[in-house]
Amino acid sequence: MRPIQRSIHAVLTGDLVASAESTPESVDAAVRALETAAGQVGLWTGRDTHFTRFRGDGWQLYLDTPDLSLAAVLLLVATLRARRTELETRIAVGFGTINKLGETGNGLADASGEAFTLSGRALDEMPRHRRIALAGPGVVQGWHDALFDLVLWIAGRWTPEQAEAVSLALDPRERRTQAEIAGMLGVTRQAVQARLSGAGWDALAGAVAAVAAHDWGDPDG
Structure with missing residues (x-):
């Protein structure tokens, strides 16, 4: 068991949209894309996100800080689109405290805490036509909901090429220039x-x- 200090964390829980209409291979490819994105987020934060797959098309990851929650959401969506998986994901972000991350080797299967409860409940209660939901009483403000909604609406219209460029621009450690991104993609800066x-x-x-x-504050003060 890994106890966590009392502060605000973020948990992202999601599932693939209309996965029952896709092949198992397509679903696996989409989940692998999400896992790759989660690994990249872990490099951003310097902490393992403990990406865990649930129920075939369900998944969950942990952020030790909520500061990068929107960037993480965008990277997940961008990676799915850049890899042309043809599948989308719903994402519920829970903000709150965490009791434990669970036993080594079990992913987040036995993790517990407010952020996990809020995230899971928000996904369960999310209407099927929506793609994002936030939960965190006393933490999430009205503008957060509006901003995440708008950003996901924009991201839903990206081409794979646009998504790929955004995924490289998002890295908060590198702050890559357009010329650097061009070099990585093998295209012109223009x-x-x-x-x-x-x-x-x-x-x-x-x-x-x-x-x-x-x-983002702290529930104790």
């Missing part, structure tokens, strides 16, 4: 500029920064 512009990156970057700069 092509990257067009892809990021078409993806609404300037506005999205501002939204990500606003969430990262927000004082």
Whole structure:
């Protein structure tokens, strides 16, 4: 058992949309894409996200800080689109305390705490037509709901090329230039500029920064 200090954390719980209409291979590919994105988020934070697959098309990951919650959501969506999985995911983000992350080797199967409870419940109660839900009494404010909703609406219209460029631009450690992204993708800087512009990156970057700069507080004070 790994006890966690009392502070605000974020838990992302999700499932794939209309996975029953897809092949098992497509579902597996989509979950692998999400796991890859979760691993990248872990590099951002320096902490394992403990990505865990549930119920075939369900999944969950842990963020030790809520600051990067919107960036993580965007990376998950971007990776699915960039890999042309043709599947989308619903995401419920729970903000709160965590009691434990569970036993080594079991992923988050026996993890517990407020953030886990809130995230799981929010996913269960989310209407099927929605793609994002937030839960965190006393933590989540009205503008968070509106901002995450708007950002997911924009991301839902990305092309695979736009999503790929955004996924590379999101890294808060690197703060890559368009020229650096172009080199990684093997395209011109102008092509990257067009892809990021078409993806609404300037506005999205501002939204990500606003969430990262927000004082998420502590339930004890």
